[in-house]
Amino acid sequence: MTELTRLANADAHLRAAYGSPELPESSSGWQRFVRTLLIGPVADPISEAVREALESSALACPQATSQTSTADLVELLAKVPRGSQKASLLRTTANWWLTTFGDTDEPDWSHGLDYYRESLRKIRGLGPATVDELLLFVARLDVFSLDRGTLRVAIRHGWLDLPVEDDESQAFFVRGLRDAAIDLREFSRLITRVAEAHCGREPRCDGCPLQPLLPPNGPLNPDSC
Ligand code: SF4
Numbered sequence: 408m409t410e411l412t413r414l415a416n417a418d419a420h421l422r423a424a425y426g427s428p429e430l431p432e433s434s435s436g437w438q439r440f441v442r443t444l445l446i447g448p449v450a451d452p453i454s455e456a457v458r459e460a461l462e463s464s465a466l467a468c469p470q471a472t473s474q475t476s477t478a479d480l481v482e483l484l485a486k487v488p489r490g491s492q493k494a495s496l497l498r499t500t501a502n503w504w505l506t507t508f509g510d511t512d513e514p515d516w517s518h519g520l521d522y523y524r525e526s527l528r529k530i531r532g533l534g535p536a537t538v539d540e541l542l543l544f545v546a547r548l549d550v551f552s553l554d555r556g557t558l559r560v561a562i563r564h565g566w567l568d569l570p571v572e573d574d575e576s577q578a579f580f581v582r583g584l585r586d587a588a589i590d591l592r593e594f595s596r597l598i599t600r601v602a603e604a605h606c607g608r609e610p611r612c613d614g615c616p617l618q619p620l621l622p623p624n625g626p627l628n629p630d631s632c
Pocket of ligand 1: 564601606610611615616618621626
């Protein structure tokens with residue numbers, strides 16, 4: 408089966424189970440950035456605590472966030488799950504944004520994927536999957552976020568082999584989804600959803616939308632991812 412067929416089949420099964428996913432919308436690139444950093448690329452409805460934080464003047468633009476003390480950000484984010492842990496990271500990324508883009512809230516990300524990937528990965532507290540999630544959902548660049556759940560699904564279905572190579576896995580998803588005319592962000596949300604519901608440390612394949620697409624002998628490497 409080609410990668411195009413595999414991904415198209417998976418997309419069809421996931422949409423049949425979950426429908427087409429809603430994508431998060433925000434008023435500016437900076438707002439998308441903050442929101443994705445705080446809660447991931449989830450669509451509305453969001454909790455009141457998250458909404459209040461996102462609407463606060465301290466997070467309205469990168470200059471404001473940069474000029475707000477970490478202590479004040481901790482207080483602002485106290486009701487957001489794991490929010491206070493991200494206060495310092497928010498200030499660091501606000502400074503990165505100002506250095507990289509100046510004071511615009513809606514940059515064109517014109518330096519391309521590799522530049523921003525390398526630059527963001529230097530920030531302490533931003534792992535590779537989070538960086539790619541930001542570049543996919545905020546910058547809308549051609550990259551795929553390989554979080555743990557996505558990797559589990561991909562390895563167990565034989566889409567990717569262990570050890571997983573970054574170039575190979577990016578090529579599989581980005582080229583495969585583009586060739587199949589599937590929106591990268593929507594597919595990412597669908598895979599994340601099935602992984603959260605079924606594909607944890609122990610795969611729960613019964614009733615999983617992707618069960619019909621398993622290899623003949625069941626999940627591959629079920630214990631090693
Ligand atoms: S739970 Fe099973 S069928 Fe579902 S994605 Fe994981 S390995 Fe595939």
